[in-house]
Structure formats: C-alpha cells, structure tokens
Amino acid sequence: MDFSRKNSTFPNRRNLDGRKTFRSFFIRFRKYIFFAFAVLILFLSIQYIWKEKRFRYIVIHHTASDIGNLAYYRRLHMKERGWPDIAYHFLVNNGSYNTAMGQIEQSNLWDNKSINYSTKVSYVNYFGIAVAIVGNFERHSVPALQWESIVNLTTMLSQEYGIPPERIIAHRELWETACPGKNFDIVKLRSEVRKNLESVSQ
C-alpha cells in the first residue's frame, strides 16, 4: 500500500481548491489583514500630507557669488558644509557654468520634497521652500531675466501650495544676514506675485 500524501485516498482539504484556501486564510487572519491595510493607508496619507501640504513659506536667497550652477553648489555644500545635498530646492541661474540666464534648476531636495538646509531656523527649513538666485545682490542689481524667473517660480509655487505672498520672505528677514543682498527688493517680489495671483483668479 502506498501511504504517500500524493496518492492518499484522504483528500487534502486545503489543497482541493485554491480559492477555498484563500478564503479560509482571509477569514482566519482578517483582523490582521484589515489592521495592516489601515496602517498602510495611514502611512500613505501622512506621507502625502508631509510631501504636498506642509509648505508654509518660500525663502529667497542669493548665492553671494556670480558663478556656479546647481551641480557646483551641490558639490560645494556637501564638501564644505557637510550637508547631505545642496541647501536649496531651486536655483535660478545667471548664465555661468553652461546655464542660461534665468534658467531654473530643481534639486534632489525638491524631487523628494526633503527639508532644506538654507537657514538656521529649523521650522523654516522643515516648512519652507528654499529658492536661491545665483549672484551677489549686495554688489549689483538683479538681471531682468533672473527677476522674471523668480517672479514666475514664486507665483507658481505660491499658487500650487497655497502660500500667500506675504509668506515669501527674504533670508535677512529671519536672521542677521545680508542675504539675498540689498539690491533684492522682496517687497516688490511680493507685490508682483500678488498681482499675478489676482490676475489668475479673475
């Protein structure tokens, strides 16, 4: 006589029907399955809120130097400051290092919606979008094409993330620093963004 499972005359109930097996598994573990599902939904919701709904400020910087692009400042910040990436979410270029005047580069920080490293106020680093403009606006004024880019970018971010123009702030309004330079008119930026937002909503 053959007593091996394969040829046994006693049917193995569990393997008779795949669907039955799944049903009994589901019934047996349904509490845990619902719990795992709820945890997953909660995790995804928190992740979504963190990435898409947390931004409260836009902080404007200058690089205080007339050279460089995103790759250049990324290297500089990682090597000299020891930060894990560039300090900013966006960089508005001035034409140096094979960029175009006013060209906007987006960093990994923005791709991942990570915190930024641009100020000493951690609340603002967590809840702010950091935008830097290549140039030293202590020494010279903002070129027209860069100004146009910064107005467009901040209008777009302000609209997309529901950040009112009064929360577009210059680094110097947070800390004792000249950044983004005395020739950068933050009041004018807020009023141009406000005007753009009003014309969009009409």
Ligand SMILES: [Zn+2]
């Ligand atoms: Zn700054």
